[in-house]
Amino acid sequence: MVSPEAIRNILARNEALAPIAGEISEDENLFDKGLDSFGSVQLMLALEEHFDVEFPDHLLSRKSFSTIRSIRETVSSLVQAEAA
């Protein structure tokens, strides 16, 4: 299972979110917290690298990356699909 801490560690390396990564709750909208389109692309790349997954096009939307919870769900579904 993908932990919220693993996601927070990655957010902590994101330029826009680094200073507040530890304080963001699981359901707070990251785009409201300063994540912009380039930041979200950087976040997607970091998640792909860390979890060794590739997000298919239909998951590359703001919704998939808008909260720590949605990121966990998105990444978990891919990690499970790969293990199966």
Add this chain to the structure above:
Amino acid sequence: MLAERFARAASVAALHADAVDREGRFPAEAVAALKAERLLGLQIPRQFGGEGSGLTDIAEGCFALGQSCSAAAMVFAMHHIKVSSLVSHGLDSAWHCRLMERIAGEQLLVASSTTEAGIGGDLRNSLCAVEAEGATFALGKDASVISYGAQADLILATARRNAEAATSDQVLVALMADQITLERTSTWDTLGMRGTCSDGFRLEARGVPVEQILPKPFAEIAAQSMLAASHLLWSSVWFGIASYAVDRARVFVQAEARKRQGQVPPTALRLAELSNALQAMKATLVSALRRFEDAQGNADLLDSLAFSVMLNNLKTTASDMAVDIVQRALGIVGLAGYKNGTPFSLGRPLRDVLSAPLMIGNDRILANTAKLLLVQKSAGQLMSA
């Protein structure tokens, strides 16, 4: 019929297009005709007195007007870009529903204030902030461009949510003309698109009820309605300008052919190439409009990276092609097109269309696409975005 209403408004716009350009003035006659034909409320849902039209209908209007008066066409496009944001994101707010009723009923003209001194054209950042005090707020903005700001009945302006918010944490506020003061800080004296009157202003608003702030974060409004509406409607205006130029070239070549019957004029080959380019431009625009209409109600698709790439590509392709097409049309008609006041004059459309690659600079858009392509995956199916 909608097409006839657009045609009537476009014929009024055409009558005054040269004067609007020469004097750098607002296309008042064309906008009065748009109001008389009740075309400013098209997109407003029927329950609020509008006609519930989709962007494809509006795009037809941009195309019709673009062939007559680029400035009037761009005013119509910009108005409907703002209305699309209201329709997409204002339905949960009683105040904005009432505003939509007024736009349809009174044919109010809506302008936009996103550009700001110190930020430039970066739509997704603001320096100015909403300063709420109880039930009202104040806002002061150094708006370096507000197209037809002095003529609009209301302005939708971006601002930071509050004084502490990050520059990207923005809201969109509706400001009625009688709630604001506008002090002109710069004048729109330009090569083309002179009638959009995109002057700079110091905008001051006080005592505005907080209900006038759209409840959705501007980040969502920009991503879900503004980006698509802007690129689709601007491109439709540019396609109108390009089509007009190709029409002039065709009439010119046909006149040549009539003078020397039995021969195909040398310019006919250039016209054939031009018709090819115009068709490619039209195909790019029409497929983007279809994809947008097909994606209505599918927020995930509209929000997806692939969709943003598709819209970005539409903007850069259509704007570059429009300039190229008008220039090549001028090459066909020659001096008759270079000279003002002939039936083939292309000076005004050429100067107007040169704004296309600069309105949100193509390099800025390409740089954004470049970032998105770092994660985008397969090309999908032939008939997908």
